[in-house]
Structure formats: structure tokens, C-alpha cells
Amino acid sequence: MIELSLNILDITYNSIRAGAKNIDITVRADFCTDEMEISISDDGCGMSEEMVKTVSDPFTTTRTTRKVGMGIPLFKMYAEMCGGALRINSEPGVGTTIAATMKISHIDRPPMGDLGQTMTTLIGASPATEFKLNFVSDGKEYIFDTKEIKETLDGVEIENVEILSFLREMINENIENLIGGKIL
């Protein structure tokens, strides 16, 4: 992936497919400590311990009863390549959290890219799902929450393209403003 926001898009589709009603995406970038974390948390169907092992290491697991997915292994590869790690916490019937850490300055780290477009693409894919983006950087926070947006919209469809374009720009502007000249 050329942008980490594309990994976020891909990983969050898993949450939608898992039937999640609420999906929280957190991006934490601490420029002081040179650490970043991306986490995607959902209240979808969850996975068994066995399943978690298989999806994070599909090639070392012997029991392959299904087609191997590449989304999680790819995200894991980026995290490990960039001085971090991928962690999966999942419980059947409760939900899943997938979190990746990385060193911000690592030479192999793809840029975050268009996180606004990732959010609006997700909303377009599943308008009924509630998405929350927490963007935290050096103690400052920006929250984008579709619940709040839908309240503001008062019945006008959130998946309307003009509205999505507006939201995309709003998210990107707020993030840019928050990190103020730094590059993520």
C-alpha cells in the first residue's frame, strides 16, 4: 500500500463484514517520542483464538480450510518493517481490535495519505455503521464522529457525494491543523 490510510480502509472493511455497528479508528502520532499507533476497534462478530493465529500468519499455519486473506498480513508486515508490531485482540461475540505501532521517522514507513478519503469511502460503503475517528498528536485531539454528523444532517443522507466530499476535506483540514506543518 502506498498510504497507511489505505491499510486502514482495508482493515476496516473486515470490521464492516464482521457486522460491526460501531467502529472506532484511532491514530496516535507522538512526534516527541517518534512513535505512532493505528488501531481499529469494532463490535462485530469477533474471532476465535485459533482464527486470530491463522489470519495473522496464514503461511505458517498448517490448517488452511479457507482462501488466505492478505489484508492483515500486509498490515503486520508494514508494522514490523517500520520498527513496530501488530496486535490483535478479539473475542467471539464481542468484537475485535487490531493495532499497529510504527516508528514515525522510519524510512520504509508509507505516509498516512488521505485519511479523509478513507473515512468517506467507508461511510459510502456502509452508511448505517457509526464510525469514529480519534486523531491524537502530542496531547491534542481531533474527533470525527458520524453520530454527530448525522444529527447535524437531520435526515439528509450522509452518503450523498457532496456531503462526503465536504466531510473528506473537513477531516483532512482538521488533521493538518492539528499536526501543524509536521508530516505524517
Place this chain on the structure above:
Amino acid sequence: MKSLEELQAIRDRKKAEINNRTTGENNIRIIVGMATCGIAAGARPVLQAFGEEIESRKLENVTLGQTGCIGLCKYEPIVEVFVPGQDKVTYVHMDAKKAREVITSHILNGKPIAEYTYKE
């Protein structure tokens, strides 16, 4: 910076608009493959471009959808166009510019762009 007040203004304008969007069997459907391989190959801006064209040209009989793996990973980004009464057209190696061309040629003028289609 864009704010919720500005969103309220768009909302009020949308509320006043008459929505002529049809959702019948005669709709043209454009489907973009958004599985891992599609996203990695650039499907997100392709979807965005189709959305913008459909909105700005007010194409009320066109619906845009997303799907998972179409099964032709090395041809991604893949787009399928369904025009009622015609064979499905599968476009491969798409980008935002080609998406806009598909709208003008195929959707508006009824001429599929053979050059961009999948050939076995």
C-alpha cells in the same frame, strides 16, 4: 477550516432540492472492486472519481457500489458496469482519469471503451 456550521448550510440546500434519484430496475450500476488487491492498486480514487462525476452531472439513474474481490487480482482496479439489457462490461487497470472517460463515453454516450476492458 470547514466546520459543522458549513455542513448545516449544505444540509439546508439539500433539503430544498427535489430528489429525482430513481432506484428501479432500469438503473445503470457501476461497481468498484474494493478488496485488498483493488485498494492496493488504486481503487479508492477510482471510486471517488465515479462518485464526483455522478453527482456533478446529476446522473439520477446511475448507482455506484463497492464490492469485495472480483478474482482477477492482477487486473485491479476493476470496475464492472451493468447497463440494463446489455452484457456486463468489465474495465481493468482503472484510474480516476479513465473513470471519468467511462462516464462520458459509456454512460452518457452508450459507447463502452474497448481499450480499457478485460480480454481473456
